[in-house]
Amino acid sequence: MWAMGPFTDGLRSSLAVKFWLPPYTSVAASTASSKHVRLKLNTKSQRVTTVRSYDGFGQQGYVRRFAESHYKSVSGNTASSNSCLPAEIYRCAKMNYFESFMKLYFSVRKKKQHQKILKLVGLYDYTKTKWIEVTVTTISLLNIIRKFVTCIMLLRLQSGCKTKVYPDELPNTSVVIVFHNEAWSTLLRTVYSVINRSPHHLLSEVILVDDASERDFLKAALENYVKNLEVPVKIIRMEQRSGLIRARLRGAAASKGQVITFLDAHCECTLGWLEPLLARIKEDRKTVVCPIIDVISDDTFEYMAGSDMTYGGFNWKLNFRWYPVPQREMDRRKGDRTLPVRTPTMAGGLFSIDRNYFEEIGTYDAGMDIWGGENLEMSFRIWQCGGSLEIVTCSHVGHVFRKATPYTFPGGTGHVINKNNRRLAEVWMDEFKDFFYIISPGVVKVDYGDVSVRKALRENLKCKPFSWYLENIYPDSQIPRRYYSLGEIRNVETNQCLDNMGRKENEKVGIFNCHGMGGNQVFSYTADKEIRTDDLCLDVSRLNGPVIMLKCHHMRGNQLWEYDAEKLTLRHVNSNQCLDEPSEEDKMVPTMKDCSESRSQQWLLRNMTLGA
Incomplete structure (x- = not known):
């Protein structure tokens, strides 16, 4: 067990931990600025008293709200919603809990003197330390906060679980x-x-x-x-x-x-x-x-x-x-x-x-x-x-958790999983199975066998519809329950389709030749007026783009789009610009331009309906 004494006995004033993120490693939005969050710890009360953040685009408060919501879940107490004992911070640091933290360099400021700690697990006399500054070179700020807070929460959770008392008579x-x-x-x-x-x-x-x-x-x-x-x-x-x-x-x-x-x-x-x-x-x-x-x-x-x-x-x-x-x-x-x-x-x-x-x-x-x-x-x-x-x-x-499965799948991995997913979709997903089939049209061609016995089981058990499951059990599902269109979004001028290109969060959405195979070219224009691809939404944070794929936050803002079914335009409400064909500089990504009703700004939405 790690000794807690150095952190709790000697500090007399306050400790601030600063996390810095360099340019081009995005945190909350598609910005290229440095981000900074500061957790100020009062060592007398042993509480984190302030959590502040800012960045070059004025996104103040995003990281603060993120951190506070997580600290609230630590304590479960609104009055001390961002509280965290210094001993716990110390233990989480000393445990070298995260591999990525080995890349960090700590600079410790003691009055006018500075000393570098090259390893997180290195020994240092924290009893005389007033400030610790952490410089992050390659790691997302949010991931660091998540990992530190997760460690702290686990310590609290372990403490609570140790006091649990279970009945003497338990089933074997x-x-x-x-x-x-x-x-x-x-x-x-x-x-x-x-x-x-x-x-x-x-x-x-x-x-x-x-x-x-x-x-x-x-x-x-x-x-x-x-x-x-x-x-x-x-x-x-x-x-x-x-x-x-x-x-x-x-x-x-x-x-x-x-x-x-x-x-x-x-x-x-x-x-x-x-x-x-x-x-x-x-x-x-x-x-x-x-x-x-x-x-x-x-x-x-x-x-x-x-x-x-x-x-x-x-x-x-x-x-x-x-x-x-x-x-x-x-x-x-x-x-x-x-x-x-x-x-x-x-x-x-x-x-x-x-x-x-x-x-x-x-x-x-x-x-x-x-x-x-x-x-x-x-x-x-x-x-x-x-x-x-x-x-x-x-x-x-x-x-x-192995990087790849060492087992063989008779008939091939894809065939086996497609068959299994087809069976569960046919028995349990009701009309929402069509959503899955549009995403993965190849599944429809798979022989999935006889599911009559499983459907009879569902009827005998008087099971609820899948819509009930989405509404009551998984309202956060990536499947939108109400949407205007589902399928490809095709540009009238180029006859190309929006394509997520298999890219991840914080990357640009692409455009490519339409292939009609679903997958990366399936987008949903939802009743909340988002353009979604799985759990990512098209997001524009400044004039003239770019169009980035970010986690859907359901707060409209930079993810709100208006589709005009007559003009066939997709207007980004915040910027008041329209989605346009690619530029000569990059022919693989769509652009944002002032709305002009030109053919390059016209888009056909597959399976479009007037009501959602």
Whole structure:
């Protein structure tokens, strides 16, 4: 444990931490100016008393509001909404919690003297220090604030979780782990962490399902090894490569515990991981619970704590994504960060579910192949059919996130995932499946098999429509529930289409030859008059552009566009300029010019309707 004394005992006045961001590393908008945020700490009261920010374009307050909202979630107290103990800041710094921080240079100002600290983990006598200034060379300011605040929040969360008391009588669980050609060390790390860090009276058994592994050490050697473990460990062999979904179904069918806990084969359970999951299921058997998933580096196997400030969602292509927990969910928990987070979707690798409820709700869709899409299918089904899905913040399990999957997908990765996504869209998404098909037209050509059994299950369970799910469970979904058009946006003069070019946030939107294949050329003109591509909106922050893709903020402003269905123009309201064809300087990006009603400013919106 890190010593807290130097920070709390010796400082007599105040400490300010300044984060500087150099030009061309954008934070809040498409600006090329330096950004500066200052957190001033009063060491007598041990509170951060001011949070200020500014930049060259007058975007004052953006970073301040961001930081304050996150500090509010730390304390859950409006009166000290941006409070943070200096000992916690010190510990988060000393932990070298973030790899990127190794690139930072600290300059410490002590009256008129300056001393450089070249490493964040370097020793220094902070008891005589009055100011610390941090110069950032390559890292986004918002990311730094997020990471520091996340670290501080985790310290507070851990403290709250340690005081939790769970019932003596909890349901026991069978832990089902599917593996295919897993390394010996990672598989046993998973098994040993389950056994060593779980109360044995709560651990009914560990079931290892071998999905047709080819490595010799996973055969007889593994069977002989697990015979000597303290908890019953059963190995089930699949006759042929069947994939995660069917292998988990086989393991679940053989389980005896009151609860089934599914884990991947490259995990590490932490102390106290199991009790919070089982306690929540004891409270409500129709609640499916996930731990916070911590990160284990696939390069060094370093263990890095995850955040309880993210939850599961999905994008237009039905890819699972992590997004920040919205304010409405923080408000529902009333500042108690030890309470579970209601999540629209789950990652799917790690979760616990009442065994009988697993059967009642329809287990997995056995018509899906290998892996992919089953997590969203189960998430939709749980919510739409009367259950709930939660992340239990006092439960932590580490997971090795690999840069690429080492497994083969019979038939090809794309074919398998398209088939699975087509099945879930046909059964659970109602009319919103057409939205997905416009985004990914190739999915429509995939043979997805017979889904009549799954549709009958939905009818028997009297499940709610997908519109209810979007309205009540995932109102922050990237799928706009009301929109004027969905599809390509074609320029009349050049006959080219807007194209996100696979670019990321803070990059320019492109324009390219129309290909009619959906994907990067699908844009939605929403009822809020945004032009969206997935979770990004076209944003213009100054006259004559450029047109940047930024996270949709739903506050209109620089993301408000008026489409004139007669003149076919897209007018940016704030600048009062119109979207135009590319210039000679860059023929791959559209421009902004004064509205002239020329053909170059005329745009045809695909699937345009008059009402949204």
